[in-house]
Amino acid sequence: xxxxxTFGGKRVALFGLGGSGIATARALLEGGANVVAxxxxxxxxxxxxxxxxxxxxxxQEDWSAFTSLVLSPGVPLTHPKPHWSVELARxxxxxxxxxxxxxxxxxxxxxxxxxFIAITGTNGKSTTTALTAHILNxxxxxxxxxxxxxxxVMTLDPLRSDRFYVVExxxxxxxxxxxxxxxxxxxxNLTPDHxxxxxxxxxxxxxxxxxxxxSETAIVGVDDAYCAQIADRLERxxxxxxxxxxxxxxxxxxxxDGTNLMEASNGRYERIAFLEGIGSLRGQHNAQNALAAxxxxxxxxxxxxxxxxxxxxxxxxxxxxxxxxxxDRVLFVNDSKATNxxxxxxxxxxxPRIYWIVGGLPKEGGIEPLRGFFPRIxxxxxxxxxxxxxxxxxxxxxxxxxxxxxxxxxxNAARDxxxxxxxxxxxxxxxxxxxxxQFKNFEVRGDAFRAAVAAIDGIQVIGGGR
Numbered sequence: 001x002x003x004x005x006t007f008g009g010k011r012v013a014l015f016g017l018g019g020s021g022i023a024t025a026r027a028l029l030e031g032g033a034n035v036v037a038x039x040x041x042x043x044x045x046x047x048x049x050x051x052x053x054x055x056x057x058x059x060q061e062d063w064s065a066f067t068s069l070v071l072s073p074g075v076p077l078t079h080p081k082p083h084w085s086v087e088l089a090r091x092x093x094x095x096x097x098x099x100x101x102x103x104x105x106x107x108x109x110x111x112x113x114x115x116f117i118a119i120t121g122t123n124g125k126s127t128t129t130a131l132t133a134h135i136l137n138x139x140x141x142x143x144x145x146x147x148x149x150x151x152x153v154m155t156l157d158p159l160r161s162d163r164f165y166v167v168e169x170x171x172x173x174x175x176x177x178x179x180x181x182x183x184x185x186x187x188x189n190l191t192p193d194h195x196x197x198x199x200x201x202x203x204x205x206x207x208x209x210x211x212x213x214x215s216e217t218a219i220v221g222v223d224d225a226y227c228a229q230i231a232d233r234l235e236r237x238x239x240x241x242x243x244x245x246x247x248x249x250x251x252x253x254x255x256x257d258g259t260n261l262m263e264a265s266n267g268r269y270e271r272i273a274f275l276e277g278i279g280s281l282r283g284q285h286n287a288q289n290a291l292a293a294x295x296x297x298x299x300x301x302x303x304x305x306x307x308x309x310x311x312x313x314x315x316x317x318x319x320x321x322x323x324x325x326x327x328d329r330v331l332f333v334n335d336s337k338a339t340n341x342x343x344x345x346x347x348x349x350x351x352p353r354i355y356w357i358v359g360g361l362p363k364e365g366g367i368e369p370l371r372g373f374f375p376r377i378x379x380x381x382x383x384x385x386x387x388x389x390x391x392x393x394x395x396x397x398x399x400x401x402x403x404x405x406x407x408x409x410x411x412n413a414a415r416d417x418x419x420x421x422x423x424x425x426x427x428x429x430x431x432x433x434x435x436x437x438q439f440k441n442f443e444v445r446g447d448a449f450r451a452a453v454a455a456i457d458g459i460q461v462i463g464g465g466r
Contacts, residue, residue: 001027002154006105008032011065013058013094015085016072017044020152024070024099025053027154031106036061038085058085063092071096073148073172078203098176100169103153105179111159115300118147118180120169120211121188121221124289125149128188129168130317131281132293135310136164139302148173164300175207184296185215188244188288190226205230217242219295221288222250242295246288254295256287261294273308279323279331280316283350315463319446321347323462325453330417332453335430336446341369344432348373351426355379355413357406360433360445362386367393367432374398378425379416381409385437406438406445410452427453 004027014025017039025048028035038058039045045055069089076083077096089096107114119129126149133145144156147167156165167182174180190205205226212218213234220231221244235241243253250264254272261273273294275281281290290311297307316322318334325332333351338344340363348354348370358367359382367390380400382390387402394400403409410427417425429449431442439445454461 001030002103002106002156002158004028004031004033004102004106004154006031006109007068007102010034010067011036012068012070013038013061013063013066013085013089014070015039015058015083016075017041017048017053017055018072018074020099021072022048022051022053023152023155024102027099027102028070029053036066058088063088063094066092066094069094069096070102071098071176073098073170073176077172077175096176097178098173099152099154100147100167100173100177101179103156103165103167104177104181107159107165108179108181111161111163113161114159115164115184116182117164117166117184117186117296117300118169118182118211118215119167119186119188119292119296120171120174120208121186122191124188124285124292125168125170127286127317127320128186128289128292129166131289131311131314132296133166134314135293135297135302135307136166136300138310138313139297139306141302169211171204171207174211177210179214180211181214182211182216184217184219184299185212186219186292186296187212187227187230188221188292189224191224201226209233213237213239216240217299219244219292219299221245221292222253223247223288242299244288244291244295246284246291254291256284256291259287261287261291272304273311275311278312278314280314280321281311282321283346285346286321319442321350322446324450325456325459325461327414327456327459328418329424330414330420330427331424332414332427332459333429334446334449334453335428336435336442336449338430338432339363339434339442341365341367341432344370344430345373347428347430348376351428352376353378353420353423353425355381355417355420355425355427357381357383357403357409357413357427357429357449358431358433359383359386359390360431360435360439361437362389362433366390370432371397378420378422379413381413383409383431383438384433386433406448407452410449410456414453414456 011034014037136143143164145166148170149168219242222228245255259276319337322334335347381403413427435445
């Protein structure tokens with residue numbers, strides 16, 4: 001745990017008592033703060049009190065005595081309207097911050113030289129965060145990873161100047177971190193997301209920009225117009241900016257040329273790393289993630305050889321194009337995290353011959369946006385509530401069967417792929433749907449796929465069947 005000593009002796013309101021909220025309350029208490037915590041859910045309040053966290057209804061407190069409101073990231077700050085605790089804080093002139101802000105202030109006070117890499121963006125945050133931490137770990141650096149992935153940020157090991165911190169930040173977290181100042185800040189990309197929370201795309205982009213604007217080095221993907229404009233704006237303001245592109249040769253920065261990761265300097269190109277043969281980093285989207293990780297690791301002092309070794313040993317993230325098994329020429333890939341068409345597109349673009357397990361609880365638009373990938377699909381296996389609608393979309397363009405269940409789909413796809421004489425066929429679970437018609441969540445669905453694959457006679461399990 002990181003004690004929040006910078007709040008020692010201060011009276012702090014905390015709203016939101018989920019897992020990260022309780023962890024934050026403990027860090028504040030450990031640092032000597034006088035904490036008053038609350039939640040709209042009575043069960044959450046009772047659980048916190050049982051764990052020794054002081055709780056009281058913040059509606060009835062004297063807000064003039066508080067210095068800060070520490071807000072759980074999931075609680076509305078601005079849209080569709082501010083939460084009542086935010087309105088009370090603002091009326092009293094009390095700052096509203098989150099747990100990442102506590103981390104930033106503690107780092108500034110205790111170990112300002114501790115390397116701090118922060119990652120945000122609409123897509124690819126978790127993979128980039130995990131990859132960056134993996135490269136650092138594999139190079140022998142004492143590395144802590146958390147934030148919006150894995151551990152709550154204040155539960156990481158105490159701050160030390162020789163300890164590396166890799167923190168994934170959602171837009172909600174950045175919105176609550178006015179002082180964010182990473183050594184290397186990464187903004188991967190921006191597409192419309194969470195607009196119910198942020199109101200407009202411009203407001204969403206402005207929030208994301210804060211992370212790189214406060215960085216020593218701003219690492220920005222420039223393949224979308226919003227991020228390209230942010231990179232230009234930061235450079236005009238005198239910031240050190242490293243541009244990334246997964247497809248465009250740049251005059252200066254890092255870009256992908258197929259599986260080669262290139263550095264450009266004054267229009268001269270040099271290969272600095274490669275992804276050839278790294279199954280966990282297939283596709284253009286992963287090229288962008290890798291470029292960002294490479295740029296950040298170079299910034300905090302790693303050598304290219306250490307970085308390449310880390311890329312090659314990266315196991316990937318569970319349920320995100322996760323290679324789970326192989327039988328002869330057939331590869332089995334778990335992309336259960338793909339809960340809509342846009343999320344399935346990267347996987348479909350990464351393999352030339354696909355036996356596609358698709359379906360579940362459909363999202364608006366179905367799989368029509370994926371029509372351009374239909375020529376890659378040898379056969380589709382439709383499961384869940386979406387099966388009738390998806391069969392109509394596929395029509396005569398793609399051979400399909402209505403398998404109904406995931407177990408049946410895996411068995412039939414494995415059989416058909418084994419009989420395919422072309423290239424290296426892939427049995428791909430990339431559902432383009434929510435899981436809730438048949439599974440509790442996408443993780444349970446992915447685990448079920450992994451178990452069904454592991455049960456295939458003669459299968460070589462990849463990654464220890466994790």
